[in-house]
Amino acid sequence: MRIAYLDCFSGISGDMFLGALVDAGVPPELLEKTVEALGVRARLEISRVNRSGISALKVDVYSHGEKDLPREEFEKSRSQESGVGGQRSAHEGHSHRDEHEHRHADDHVGAELRSAQDGAEPRPHTSKPRAGVPASQEHIHDPHEQHRHEHGRGLTEIREIIRVAKGISETAKGTAISVFENLGAAEAKIHDVPVESVHFHEVGAVDAMVDICCAAVGAEALQVEEWICSPLNVGSGTVVCAHGTFPIPAPATLELLKDAPVYSSGPQKELVTPTGAAIVKTLATQFASFPSMKVKATGYGAGTRDFPGYPNVLRLTVGESQAEAHAAAEEAIAVLEASIDDLNPQVFGYVMDRALAEGALDAFGTPLQMKKNRPGMLLTVLAKPHDAERLAKLIFAETSTLGVRIRHEQRRTLGRRWVSVQTRWGEVRMKVASLNGSITNYAPEYEDCRKIAGEQHLPLKSVMQEAIRVYLAGAEPHQHG
Numbered sequence: 087m088r089i090a091y092l093d094c095f096s097g098i099s100g101d102m103f104l105g106a107l108v109d110a111g112v113p114p115e116l117l118e119k120t121v122e123a124l125g126v127r128a129r130l131e132i133s134r135v136n137r138s139g140i141s142a143l144k145v146d147v148y149s150h151g152e153k154d155l156p157r158e159e160f161e162k163s164r165s166q167e168s169g170v171g172g173q174r175s176a177h178e179g180h181s182h183r184d185e186h187e188h189r190h191a192d193d194h195v196g197a198e199l200r201s202a203q204d205g206a207e208p209r210p211h212t213s214k215p216r217a218g219v220p221a222s223q224e225h226i227h228d229p230h231e232q233h234r235h236e237h238g239r240g241l242t243e244i245r246e247i248i249r250v251a252k253g254i255s256e257t258a259k260g261t262a263i264s265v266f267e268n269l270g271a272a273e274a275k276i277h278d279v280p281v282e283s284v285h286f287h288e289v290g291a292v293d294a295m296v297d298i299c300c301a302a303v304g305a306e307a308l309q310v311e312e313w314i315c316s317p318l319n320v321g322s323g324t325v326v327c328a329h330g331t332f333p334i335p336a337p338a339t340l341e342l343l344k345d346a347p348v349y350s351s352g353p354q355k356e357l358v359t360p361t362g363a364a365i366v367k368t369l370a371t372q373f374a375s376f377p378s379m380k381v382k383a384t385g386y387g388a389g390t391r392d393f394p395g396y397p398n399v400l401r402l403t404v405g406e407s408q409a410e411a412h413a414a415a416e417e418a419i420a421v422l423e424a425s426i427d428d429l430n431p432q433v434f435g436y437v438m439d440r441a442l443a444e445g446a447l448d449a450f451g452t453p454l455q456m457k458k459n460r461p462g463m464l465l466t467v468l469a470k471p472h473d474a475e476r477l478a479k480l481i482f483a484e485t486s487t488l489g490v491r492i493r494h495e496q497r498r499t500l501g502r503r504w505v506s507v508q509t510r511w512g513e514v515r516m517k518v519a520s521l522n523g524s525i526t527n528y529a530p531e532y533e534d535c536r537k538i539a540g541e542q543h544l545p546l547k548s549v550m551q552e553a554i555r556v557y558l559a560g561a562e563p564h565q566h567g
Contacts, residue, residue, distance in 0.1 A: 088308075088503075089310060091377055092402060093403065096389065097320065097400070098365070100298065101144070101145050101387070102362065104297065104387065105144055106143075106386060107305065107307075107385060108132060110308065111383050120299055123252055124299060128293060130296075131145070131147075137399050138392065138394070141386065142388035145387070241282055248295075254299065258302040260445045261302035265361075265364045267281075267476060268367050268368055272342045272360065298361065298364075314371065318348045319349060320339065320356075321356050335348070342363035342367050372417075378407070380406040382405045384401065384403050386400070416497070419447060421467075421493050422465075424464070424485060426464075426465060437449075437480075438465070441467050445476075447469055448466075449467045465487075467481070500526060511544070515531040516531070517531065
């Protein structure tokens with residue numbers, strides 16, 4: 087099983103996560119296409135830097151030609167510009183950018199992957215301006231855009247922006263929306279307001295939408311089946327933000343890290359941002375020490391500050407789990423159920439497809455006889471615990487049910503991997519499962535076989551049988567990472 091381990095010895099933020107993804111092998115072009123798909127005035131700048139002896143990638147998001155300041159610098163500049171008691175600036179809501187996310191003005195459109203060595207020539211890496219917006223017009227003042235920037239975006243608007251974005255998979259969209267919803271739930275609890283009334287002054291800004299959507303797309307591109315996270319170093323001290331001086335970790339960050347192991351060490355700075363905490367909450371299935379794996383790739387994402395003697399980086403390690411050499415893995419899952427007797431069967435199938443697209447582990451229907459002798463269906467959705475609330479909302483929105491039952495259970499899963507076999511008609515992927523190091527099950531990928539059957543005008547069963555025959559014959563299968 088392909089796994090990823092986030093080593094948060096110096097915390098985590100959105101830009102650190104993006105840097106680690108690219109350094110671990112995610113193509114920068116994929117992230118740039120994600121920016122274009124969102125249809126916002128933004129671009130990426132990727133550079134190679136050195137953090138206390140460790141070479142790492144730094145990813146900055148430029149929106150409207152400039153980068154955001156860290157909390158302290160922003161609040162200081164805001165006070166100087168508006169005066170005590172003066173009108174709030176357009177950037178006031180950016181209260182959760184920390185020391186990792188220093189951003190300054192830059193009118194050059196384009197991105198470069200730069201060497202950290204003094205005097206080294208930069209290796210060009212182009213980042214296209216937003217479709218339909220010439221580079222010369224990127225910084226034209228838009229009063230409507232400024233109004234949105236000043237007052238923030240609500241969760242409903244953010245969901246819609248992400249959902250209509252073309253070129254981003256439904257799974258990645260679901261992950262990005264989950265990150266925002268987790269952020270919204272934390273802010274709502276801290277400020278004691280309904281989640282839909284929360285305006286994301288910082289995370290609703292263009293740069294943070296880019297951070298989060300690129301994080302979701304990049305995480306999907308790694309084809310990781312399980313994300314594991316180390317205990318998180320949250321930093322210490324205090325941080326100045328729009329609402330005042332808060333202790334570190336900030337209240338929203340601490341709410342997001344509920345049930346996660348945390349500690350404080352090193353510089354007296356904010357090391358885990360709310361965005362970083364929300365990414366961990368959304369992706370990670372467990373918190374543990376470095377797992378047993380066969381390492382395939384590593385990546386280092388840089389924070390902005392270079393702390394003397396303390397590498398300000400996030401380390402991402404991707405590899406093949408060695409768990410399949412032992413017993414079946416056990417994990418916690420949420421089981422959502424709804425009994426339905428008045429729903430159009432066509433809609434029922436659509437709901438299952440939506441649930442799977444939104445990150446459900448499985449979804450299925452079971453016929454049952456309900457009260458008053460009415461035939462009905464039992465909708466069952468299996469999910470990761472942190473996805474349960476979001477999928478429950480989906481069931482309420484898309485079906486006629488008045489109640490959803492949620493319970494938490496343990497499930498055991500076999501270790502699994504993908505290999506490819508070359509049939510006479512084309513390549514077919516095979517899913518191979520094992521227990522205690524021995525192969526127990528194997529099956530050809532249905533979609534691959536269906537595609538070949540349609541293109542070659544062959545019976546589907548013949549293609550599936552041929553794939554199994556080639557696999558069993560030991561035709562040098564190529565293992566997929």
